[in-house]
Amino acid sequence: MSYDPAEGEVDHEEEVAVTVLGLHHITLVCANAQRTIDFYTGVLGQRLVKKTVNFDDPGSYHLYFGDELGRPGTAITFFEWPYAPKGRPGIGGTHHFALQVPDYNALLKWKRRLTDLGLSVTGPLDRHYFTSIYFNDPDGAILEIATIGPGWTVDEAPDQIGTEYRAIPPEMIVHNRDEARIQATTWPEPVPDITADMALLHGMHHITAIGADIQRTHAFFGELLGMRRVKMTSNFDDPDSAHWYWGVGDGRPGTLITYFERKPGQSPRSQMGTGQTHHFALAVPDEQVQLEWREKLIEAGLRVSPVMDRMYFKSIYTNDPDGHIVELATMGPGFAADETVAELGQRVTLPPWLEPHRADIERVLHPVSAPRWTAPEEARP
Numbered sequence: 001m002s003y004d005p006a007e008g009e010v011d012h013e014e015e016v017a018v019t020v021l022g023l024h025h026i027t028l029v030c031a032n033a034q035r036t037i038d039f040y041t042g043v044l045g046q047r048l049v050k051k052t053v054n055f056d057d058p059g060s061y062h063l064y065f066g067d068e069l070g071r072p073g074t075a076i077t078f079f080e081w082p083y084a085p086k087g088r089p090g091i092g093g094t095h096h097f098a099l100q101v102p103d104y105n106a107l108l109k110w111k112r113r114l115t116d117l118g119l120s121v122t123g124p125l126d127r128h129y130f131t132s133i134y135f136n137d138p139d140g141a142i143l144e145i146a147t148i149g150p151g152w153t154v155d156e157a158p159d160q161i162g163t164e165y166r167a168i169p170p171e172m173i174v175h176n177r178d179e180a181r182i183q184a185t186t187w188p189e190p191v192p193d194i195t196a197d198m199a200l201l202h203g204m205h206h207i208t209a210i211g212a213d214i215q216r217t218h219a220f221f222g223e224l225l226g227m228r229r230v231k232m233t234s235n236f237d238d239p240d241s242a243h244w245y246w247g248v249g250d251g252r253p254g255t256l257i258t259y260f261e262r263k264p265g266q267s268p269r270s271q272m273g274t275g276q277t278h279h280f281a282l283a284v285p286d287e288q289v290q291l292e293w294r295e296k297l298i299e300a301g302l303r304v305s306p307v308m309d310r311m312y313f314k315s316i317y318t319n320d321p322d323g324h325i326v327e328l329a330t331m332g333p334g335f336a337a338d339e340t341v342a343e344l345g346q347r348v349t350l351p352p353w354l355e356p357h358r359a360d361i362e363r364v365l366h367p368v369s370a371p372r373w374t375a376p377e378e379a380r381p
Contacts, residue, residue, distance in 0.1 A: 019293065020225055022248050022255035023204050024283035024313070024329040025064075025075035026097050028141055029087060031274045033061045033080040034368045035138050040065045040076065041370050043117060044099075045194040045201075048345035048370040049335045054079050055310065058354055059364045064312075067201040068373065070335040070344070072283045072313075073254045074203035085273040086140070091212050091262055092322040093270020094277035096134070096142035100205035100253045103147055104131055105187075106198040110145050112187035113194070124185055125176050127236055128168065129154060130205070130253075140275035146205040152230050152251050161251065162229035168239055176236065199376040206245070206256035207280050209324055210270065214242040214261040216321045221246045221257055224300055225282070235260050257282075270324075279317065279325035286330055287314050293328055311351045312337055345370055 030036040040046045049070030054062045060081065066074035076097075089095045101107055107124055111133050114121050123133035132146040152161040176182070191198075211217040221227045230251030235243045241261050248255035257280075270276060284290050290307065294316050297304045305317040313329045320326050338349050348365065350358055 019284055019289045020227055020248060020328075021283040021285060021331070022073055022252075023207065023257075024072045024281035024327070024331075025077055026094070026204070026207055026280040027077040027079065027278045028139075029081050029084055029272070029274050029276060029278055030063075030078045030137075030139050031080070031082050031084065032138070033063060033078070033366075036063060036078050036080070037368055037370050039138050043114070043119075045199055045376055046076065047373045049075075050312065050339075050349060051345050051347065051368070051370070052311075052349045052351075053354070053361060053365070055308075055351060055354070058350075058357070058361050061365060061368070064335065064345075067203065068375070069341065070312075071203070072329070072331055074201065076204075079278060081274065085271065087273030087276025088268065088271035089142070089210060089276065090268040090270035091210050091264065092320075092324050093210060093272075094280065094324070095208045095210050095260060096144050097207045097277075097280075098132065098144035098146045098205035099200045100148055100202050101145055101198060101200070102202075103149075107131060107133060107145060107147055108185070108187040109191045109195075109198045111185075112189070113191040115186065116190055116192075123182060125182070125236070126172055128172060128233075129231065137275070141277075144205070145200070146253070148205075148253055152245075156231075158250065162231055162245070165232045168234050168236055173236070173239060194376045196376045201376070203254050205253040206258050208258045208260065209277075209280075209320070210262050210267070211259045211320065211322045212262060212264045213321065214244055214259060217259045217261075218244065218246075220320050224297075227255075227257065230256070277324075279327050281315070281327035281329040283331055284328050286332075290314060290316060290328055290330055309351070311349075344373070346372070 041048055046065040049066050050064035052062050054060045064070055064075055064077045111121050114135055119135050121133050121135045124131050130146045132144045134144050155166050222229045227246040230247045231245040233243050235241045243260055245256055245258045294304050297318050302318050308315045312335050315327050315329045317325055317327050
């Protein structure tokens with residue numbers, strides 16, 4: 001099997017088994033570790049499940065947030081680069097990532113909670129397949145909170161999703177431009193506490209990146225990586241440009257990668273820096289499958305890193321056709337490999353090869369702390 005990133009074509013000499021399980025994590029860049037901890041734990045209710053260092057740059061923090069255990073698909077991670085320039089979305093970068101909630105009421109509760117905390121929130125916006133709101137973290141990264149449904153079958157049969165272009169209904173475009181209505185739509189009461197029905201502990205909904213050629217992007221994710229294209233539509237905010245989705249199985253939230261198509265020369269390249277994604281990772285079952293993927297990617301003519309031991313999973317890295325770093329990470333062993341579940345995120349953990357240098361590393365790191373984990377309160381009637 002060979003793959004030409006320039007042409008976006010795969011020569012199928014052999015079939016690739018579908019062994020991508022879904023999203024594993026996304027890694028962004030932040031300027032201040034404590035500010036990021038305060039936002040993701042205090043505002044969004046995530047758990048800091050690991051406080052460690054960038055294994056490739058041990059003088060800087062690497063923070064992991066997620067559900068109680070930081071399970072794959074719930075993990076949002078950050079490199080702290082205090083002196084990095086401001087990042088910028090663009091071709092070859094990520095536009096935003098989305099967290100999932102079960103329903104519209106939970107979405108409205110989040111809008112009320114965030115606006116009461118002084119954040120600027122856009123939405124709720126009807127995306128036909130889900131409804132969502134948008135806001136920014138302290139470094140400017142775009143976050144979305146999206147409902148689980150109604151899903152891909154609202155305009156295609158279950159066995160036909162992703163096989164034909166589906167235009168955005170014109171009435172939906174008009175609906176999403178009614179700014180007065182949108183601004184007024186929120187939960188009627190203050191939401192000072194994150195209740196169980198709105199908790200952001202079910203993981204990511206999707207990750208959206210930007211590419212220059214949607215067919216070439218499909219050749220990478222759909223044909224080479226074996227993910228299922230579940231929708232071909234347009235960007236709801238720019239109906240003249242393509243927006244395609246890939247997932248696993250029926251395209252359930254938590255498995256979804258989506259891309260906006262932007263024209264080179266008319267749209268800038270992404271700029272790495274604070275508020276921008278460094279890479280995102282797809283989950284594979286285990287180390288054996290990961291090695292098989294590594295060989296298949298090399299055979300396809302892509303640059304692929306050696307297997308990297310990240311303590312909590314093993315990783316290989318490659319690039320999408322526009323240069324975005326894409327990681328394939330194993331499901332385990334998980335973040336409880338070197339801490340008890342109760343103590344996750346409370347101390348700086350180091351891999352065995354860095355442990356002899358702990359004193360020097362901690363001398364460089366500035367102290368940061370996170371509240372001890374408590375599960376969200378049950379929803380009150």
